[in-house]
Amino acid sequence: xxxxxxxxxxxxxxxxxxxxxxxxxxxxxxxxxxxxxxxxxxxxxxxxxxxxxxxxxxxxxxxxxxxxxxxxxxxxxxxxxxxxxxxxxxxxxxxxxxxxxxxxxxxxxxxxxxxxxxxxxxxxxxxxxxxxxxxxxxxxxxxxxxxxxxxxxxxxxxxxxxxxxxxxxxxxxxxxxxxxxxxxxxxxxxxxxxxxxxxxxxxxxxxxxxxxxxxxxxxxxxxxxxxxxxxxxxxxxxxxxxxxxxxxxxxxxxxxxxxxxxxxxxxxxxxxxxxxxxxxxxxxxxxxxxxxxxxxxxxxxxxxxxxxxxxxxxxxxxxxxxxxxxxxxxxxxxxxxxxxxxxxxxxxxxxxxxxxxxxxxxxxxxxxxxxxxxxxxxxxxxxxxxxxxxxxxxxxxxxxxxxxxxxxxxxxxxxxxxxxxxxxxxxxxxxxxxxxxxxxxxxxxxxxxxxxxxxxxxxxxxxxxxxxxxxxxxxxxxxxxxxxxxxxxxxxxxxxxxxxxxxxxxxxxxxxxxxxxxxxxxxxxxxxxxxxxxxxxxxxxxxxxxxxxxxxxxxxxxxxxxxxxxxxxxxxxxxxxxxxxxxxxxxxxxxxxxxxxxxxxxxxxxxxxxxxxxxxxxxx
Numbered sequence: 001x002x003x004x005x006x007x008x009x010x011x012x013x014x015x016x017x018x019x020x021x022x023x024x025x026x027x028x029x030x031x032x033x034x035x036x037x038x039x040x041x042x043x044x045x046x047x048x049x050x051x052x053x054x055x056x057x058x059x060x061x062x063x064x065x066x067x068x069x070x071x072x073x074x075x076x077x078x079x080x081x082x083x084x085x086x087x088x089x090x091x092x093x094x095x096x097x098x099x100x101x102x103x104x105x106x107x108x109x110x111x112x113x114x115x116x117x118x119x120x121x122x123x124x125x126x127x128x129x130x131x132x133x134x135x136x137x138x139x140x141x142x143x144x145x146x147x148x149x150x151x152x153x154x155x156x157x158x159x160x161x162x163x164x165x166x167x168x169x170x171x172x173x174x175x176x177x178x179x180x181x182x183x184x185x186x187x188x189x190x191x192x193x194x195x196x197x198x199x200x201x202x203x204x205x206x207x208x209x210x211x212x213x214x215x216x217x218x219x220x221x222x223x224x225x226x227x228x229x230x231x232x233x234x235x236x237x238x239x240x241x242x243x244x245x246x247x248x249x250x251x252x253x254x255x256x257x258x259x260x261x262x263x264x265x266x267x268x269x270x271x272x273x274x275x276x277x278x279x280x281x282x283x284x285x286x287x288x289x290x291x292x293x294x295x296x297x298x299x300x301x302x303x304x305x306x307x308x309x310x311x312x313x314x315x316x317x318x319x320x321x322x323x324x325x326x327x328x329x330x331x332x333x334x335x336x337x338x339x340x341x342x343x344x345x346x347x348x349x350x351x352x353x354x355x356x357x358x359x360x361x362x363x364x365x366x367x368x369x370x371x372x373x374x375x376x377x378x379x380x381x382x383x384x385x386x387x388x389x390x391x392x393x394x395x396x397x398x399x400x401x402x403x404x405x406x407x408x409x410x411x412x413x414x415x416x417x418x419x420x421x422x423x424x425x426x427x428x429x430x431x432x433x434x435x436x437x438x439x440x441x442x443x444x445x446x447x448x449x450x451x452x453x454x455x456x457x458x459x460x461x462x463x464x465x466x467x468x469x470x471x472x473x474x475x476x477x478x479x480x481x482x483x484x485x486x487x488x489x490x491x492x493x494x495x496x497x498x499x500x501x502x503x504x505x506x507x508x509x510x511x512x513x514x515x516x517x518x519x520x521x522x523x524x525x526x527x528x529x530x531x532x533x534x535x536x537x538x539x540x541x542x543x544x545x546x547x548x549x550x551x552x553x554x555x556x557x558x559x560x561x562x563x564x565x566x567x568x569x570x571x572x573x574x575x576x577x578x579x580x581x582x583x584x585x586x587x588x589x590x591x592x593x594x595x596x597x598x599x600x601x602x603x604x605x606x607x608x609x610x611x612x613x614x615x616x617x618x619x620x
Contacts, residue, residue: 047136048090055131055142057092066091071142074101075131087139100129100144105155108163109189114256117169117193119160119178121185126153155182169193171257193257201251201267206303207244210236210294235293236307242294243305245272245284270303277307293329295346295363296504304500308346308363316352317342323450325388327497330361335369341450343386345501360385362501364508364522371513379506380521380539383498391444392462392495398437399488403481405429423479427472441469462490508538524558530565533573542579547586551575567591568602582612 046060048067060066070087071077077084078097090096103122110117128150132143160178172194181190236242251264274280277290288294292307311326316334323341324330330344335352336359342348344361353369360382367376377385384390406425413420430437445466448459465487468475506522512529521539530549536542539559544551550566553573561581568575568589575591577583583593587607593600598616 045138046091047138048140049136050131050134050140050142052133053131055096057090057094057096058136059092065138067137068139069096069142070140071098074129075099075142075144076101077142098131098142098144102126105153106160108160108167108169108192110167110169110257113197114258114260115195115197115254116191117164117167117257118189119181119192120189121155121181121187124155124182124185125151128152157182164192168259169257171195171255171259195256195258195262196254198254198262198264199252200264202249203268204248204270205246206270206272207246208242208296209240209244210242235291236288237291238289240288241285242278242288243272243286243296245270245286247284271301272303272305275304275306278305280305293347297362297501303504317357325447325450327501329363336374341387343388343447343450344382345386345498346503358385360387361506362386362498363503364506365520366507366509368511371510371516371518373515374513375516376508376510376518378508378520378522380502381519381537382506383502385519386498387443387447388494389498391440391447392491392498395437395440395444396488396491396495398434398440399484399491402426402429402434402437403484403488405433406484407481421476422481422484423476426479426484427476438470441466445470459494462494465490551577564588582610584610 042062043064044061045064046067047058048069049056055069057067066089068087068089069077069079070084076099077088078099079088079090080095081097105121105123105126107120107122108117109120127146127148129144130147132145134140134143157175157179160182161175164173170193174192177190177192248267248269250267253264254262256262272280272284272286274286277288277292279287279289281287286305288307290307290309292309295306295308297304297306309328311324311328311330313321313324313330313332313334315321316337317324317332317340318337319340321340323343325341325343327345329346329349330342331349331351332342333351336342336350336354336357338356340357342357342359342361344359344363346361347363348359348361348365350359350365350367350369354367354371354374354376356373358375358377359365360377362379362382365376365378365382375385406422406429409425409429410420410422413425445463448463448466468478506520508518508520508522508524509527510518510525511527512531513526513534514532515534516531517535518524519537523540524536524538524542526542526544526546526549528546528549530544530546531551531554533553534555536554536556538557541560542556542558542562542564544564547565549564551564552567552569553575555576556562556564556578558579560579561584562577562579563584564577565586566589567577567585567587568591576594577585577591578594580596583595585606585608587605588602588609589605591602593602593611593616595611595616596613598613600611600616
């Protein structure tokens with residue numbers, strides 16, 4: 001045998017080795033239906049497999065199919081540096097990377113109010129992850145499994161305490177709980193630190209020992225009104241305790257788990273004061289020093305207590321009695337006849353009916369009979385529509401502007417080294433720019449002339465100034481800048497006397513009304529027949545009590561709720577019910593209902609309906 005092999009024999013041997021290698025690979029890959037290799041070797045699909053933790057890709061040839069890959073949680077797949085969330089085609093040139101998305105061994109969370117810290121143990125140990133082996137396939141789903149023989153991390157107390165310290169959690173830390181959870185994990189959140197919530201304080205409270213509502217104003221005996229007994233109107237005697245203030249109690253500070261101080265909400269105090277007929281003791285007890293109706297009037301920051309005197313009209317209010325302006329309650333045991341005015345800095349009680357007249361009260365209004373063609377204004381609206389309030393305010397505004405004009409005029413005159421009386425300059429300014437002031441003065445004088453009893457004396461100084469303004473010759477002689485300032489001061493006192501008489505709890509109580517306007521910054525209560533062709537505005541509720549009371553051809557608006565019985569029908573005039581909170585009807589024939597900003601028109605009768613924000617949005 002020769003010791004040398006020829007080059008030709010070497011080439012033949014290499015070809016044979018290549019052929020054997022290809023056949024071996026074909027056998028290992030299986031049939032063409034599995035590995036995608038054409039038996040005749042013309043078309044070969046690509047393949048992908050996992051072997052000993054490595055991803056191996058074979059490219060297709062002769063138009064074969066391209067292999068694809070996707071990952072199954074908790075494996076996160078990256079191809080060429082991009083995170084892939086779907087199945088993706090790959091080749092042997094693709095850079096394939098992966099990582100495991102798994103929860104940490106533990107988590108520490110803080111409650112929204114920062115008063116509690118929670119530890120949740122997810123697992124006591126963390127193992128290494130390896131890719132699961134997979135035979136060659138065209139479409140691979142990459143999975144991984146934990147290698148229980150390799151420990152990467154073990155839960156320990158020091159690591160948890162390091163995180164706690166880094167988070168600055170330090171108040172009432174319970175290390176024992178942490179250690180127990182490490183040894184015997186519950187895998188649920190456990191409290192490891194607690195803060196202390198602030199203890200809320202208590203606002204000052206005002207306890208009233210009298211009713212502020214109008215109830216059973218006049219008593220009927222065998223069908224007749226008992227005119228002698230009107231004590232159902234809230235009344236007290238001298239020496240009675242009418243209210244007591246409980247002072248505010250300050251809250252206590254707390255702290256969160258980080259040690260930050262938590263302040264309680266500030267408490268609100270109530271300042272109380274008494275007018276001449278009321279005594280306030282050092283321990284905030286309110287005592288009546290006169291017989292009458294106790295009342296609370298509103299101020300910007302202070303609650304004023306007073307005892308109202310009543311002005312009683314035994315019969316009708318008519319041309320014989322004249323208009324009534326009174327700084328207290330007005331009680332009328334008859335009717336209010338056509339074109340009369342009653343203005344009260346308190347409550348108004350009418351035993352009979354009101355015809356084509358105007359009633360304004362800074363408190364409440366109650367009418368036992370009918371209200372026809374009239375205007376009733378209570379509380380805030382009673383103040384706004386009070387002629388003394390309006391006239392004083394309007395004239396005060398005019399006089400302030402006039403005083404400024406006179407000052408400028410006198411300055412110009414003095415520059416020319418001339419002299420002129422203040423009253424003469426005031427008269428010139430009035431005649432040239434403010435002639436309407438005389439009408440306001442006359443109207444205000446008419447109001448003051450209607451004042452009943454002691455109010456006339458209280459207004460005497462204002463009356464003197466008003467009369468002076470209507471006498472031009474005397475005005476020139478006696479009016480000076482200081483007197484002008486005093487006139488404005490007196491007007492302001494009259495204006496504030498009405499403004500500070502607005503009571504805190506007001507109502508309008510009627511049985512029925514027609515062609516009238518009622519406005520109240522409290523509730524409007526319709527006790528019997530109802531309203532026809534009326535305008536009602538309430539900052540609170542409008543409530544119809546009688547089951548068959550009607551509301552026809554009227555416009556009602558309430559700051560809270562309207563509760564009506566029979567609405568619409570027969571008048572030919574549309575009925576409108578508007579409320580901020582809800583509208584309740586027993587039966588509504590037609591009209592418009594508005595709740596907050598949403599409206600709906602009713603064309604067909606509806607029964608036992610409650611319209612609120614949700615229901616009216618569905619109907620709109």
